[in-house]
Amino acid sequence: PEAGADHRPDDGIVVIAHRGSSGIAPENTIAAVRAAVRQGAEQIENDVQRTADGALVIVHDPTLARTTNVEEVFPDRSPWRVGDFTLAEIKRLDAGSWFAPEFTGERVPTLSEWLRAVGPHRGMLLEAKAPELYPGIAEQLRHTLLGSREFTAALRRGDAVMQSFNHEWLREFDAVAPGVPVGLLFAGGPPSRDVLADAAGWAEQANPALGDVTPEIIDLIHSFGLTTHVWTVNDGQGMRRAINWGADGVITNYPQVLTGILSS
Ligand code: G3P
Numbered sequence: 081p082e083a084g085a086d087h088r089p090d091d092g093i094v095v096i097a098h099r100g101s102s103g104i105a106p107e108n109t110i111a112a113v114r115a116a117v118r119q120g121a122e123q124i125e126n127d128v129q130r131t132a133d134g135a136l137v138i139v140h141d142p143t144l145a146r147t148t149n150v151e152e153v154f155p156d157r158s159p160w161r162v163g164d165f166t167l168a169e170i171k172r173l174d175a176g177s178w179f180a181p182e183f184t185g186e187r188v189p190t191l192s193e194w195l196r197a198v199g200p201h202r203g204m205l206l207e208a209k210a211p212e213l214y215p216g217i218a219e220q221l222r223h224t225l226l227g228s229r230e231f232t233a234a235l236r237r238g239d240a241v242m243q244s245f246n247h248e249w250l251r252e253f254d255a256v257a258p259g260v261p262v263g264l265l266f267a268g269g270p271p272s273r274d275v276l277a278d279a280a281g282w283a284e285q286a287n288p289a290l291g292d293v294t295p296e297i298i299d300l301i302h303s304f305g306l307t308t309h310v311w312t313v314n315d316g317q318g319m320r321r322a323i324n325w326g327a328d329g330v331i332t333n334y335p336q337v338l339t340g341i342l343s344s
């Protein structure tokens with residue numbers, strides 16, 4: 081792992097806003113990024129996918145149905161997959177009103193818009209969501225990220241990470257962008273010793289769900305020289321547990337709850 085890539089023992093635990101401050105603003109929008117900045121998150125986590133015409137956009141689900149009004153605007157385009165729409169079509173969608181009326185008019189951001197919104201203020205935890213759906217996205221992300229002033233500045237500060245549940249893809253990304261720290265996400269169980277032993281050779285983080293974590297799992301991750309940011313921890317009790325068990329960072333929809341605990 082690259083020294084200081086993410087683990088900042090002097091600063092204590094890293095406060096990471098999940099999909100932006102998605103507890104109080106619509107996930108994966110610039111409004112959620114701004115809320116995370118206001119609430120004192122140190123890093124902002126968001127998900128990146130690709131449109132039909134090759135634009136990188138910030139959206140979580142493989143379809144647009146849950147977090148936009150796509151069914152209303154394009155009723156005949158079921159199942160409303162992100163990769164079936166052009167950027168111009170996606171920019172017509174409202175990505176805020178499903179959450180609360182005051183966010184009406186929020187748009188699905190492009191990766192470049194996201195980089196400009198996050199970069200001057202906070203660190204970046206970017207998740208490549210379902211990258212297997214988007215051939216060539218590793219090289220495209222490398223090109224876009226390393227061409228971004230905001231991203232390279234965050235990288236120099238040790239404050240930028242690419243993560244994914246798709247470990248094979250993540251390894252490919254690490255090969256094309258060796259200077260960018262990478263984190264393996266785990267769902268449905270904790271990381272195994274074998275997976276960690278392999279990851280230790282090329283990754284920086286192993287990030288399981290809080291429900292899959294024990295103090296022993298965190299120690300095991302650390303024993304391979306990896307750091308761990310646990311997700312998605314939304315209540316104070318869970319946050320205290322993650323902190324006491326030695327997690328390096330906590331990914332939460334409510335960063336202000338975590339900053340409150342850390343400063344008390
Ligand atoms: O950063 C961890 C977390 O984002 C993974 O789950 O489904 O919210 O992308 P998900």
Ligand code: CA
Binds near residue numbers: 099125126127207
């Ligand atoms: Ca995510």
